[in-house]
Amino acid sequence: MYEKHTGRIGEARKGTTMRSAIPLIMAVLLWWGAPSGTASAFKEGDVHKLQTTRNCVRCDLGDAALAGMDLSHARLSGASLRGADLSGARLPRANLSDSDLTGANLAGADLSDANLSRANLSAAHLVGARLSHANLRGASLVGSSMSHTNLAGARLAGAIWKDGSRCRQRSVGACRK
Numbered sequence: 001m002y003e004k005h006t007g008r009i010g011e012a013r014k015g016t017t018m019r020s021a022i023p024l025i026m027a028v029l030l031w032w033g034a035p036s037g038t039a040s041a042f043k044e045g046d047v048h049k050l051q052t053t054r055n056c057v058r059c060d061l062g063d064a065a066l067a068g069m070d071l072s073h074a075r076l077s078g079a080s081l082r083g084a085d086l087s088g089a090r091l092p093r094a095n096l097s098d099s100d101l102t103g104a105n106l107a108g109a110d111l112s113d114a115n116l117s118r119a120n121l122s123a124a125h126l127v128g129a130r131l132s133h134a135n136l137r138g139a140s141l142v143g144s145s146m147s148h149t150n151l152a153g154a155r156l157a158g159a160i161w162k163d164g165s166r167c168r169q170r171s172v173g174a175c176r177k
Contacts, residue, residue: 042084050074067105
């Protein structure tokens with residue numbers, strides 16, 4: 001239905017088309033102000049350091065493409081790995097304590113015997129990951145996807161489970177609420 005204008009700019013009878021145009025205007029402004037191309041959060045120097053030394057404490061590796069890499073015994077404590085792709089990566093015995101893995105893709109990754117104490121794994125994709133005998137004490141797993149994840153022998157005391165509940169002390173291999 002068309003609205004009849006009163007003759008004054010910006011006014012309309014019986015409601016206004018401006019209200020319905022606001023979402024469209026906002027979308028155009030957001031699109032116009034968005035950067036072209038993709039921006040990456042990680043620092044190239046940190047990725048190179050990780051690849052050559054396996055020692056990258058408190059590094060910025062957010063959104064980095066690390067899929068399939070062999071990072072056995074890597075030291076990544078306190079590192080930012082937000083949104084990183086670590087699918088299929090080998091991280092056995094890696095130290096990821098206090099690291100931020102929010103939204104990271106760890107599907108099929110080997111994290112057996114890894115130290116993930118106090119790590120933030122919120123919304124992480126852990127489908128098919130191997131976390132056997134991993135230290136997950138105090139880690140946050142809120143909203144993570146964990147189907148077919150191997151937690152045999154994993155220490156989960158004090159971890160915040162995917163539903164937001166806290167795992168009791170002596171939670172080994174499964175979260176005891």
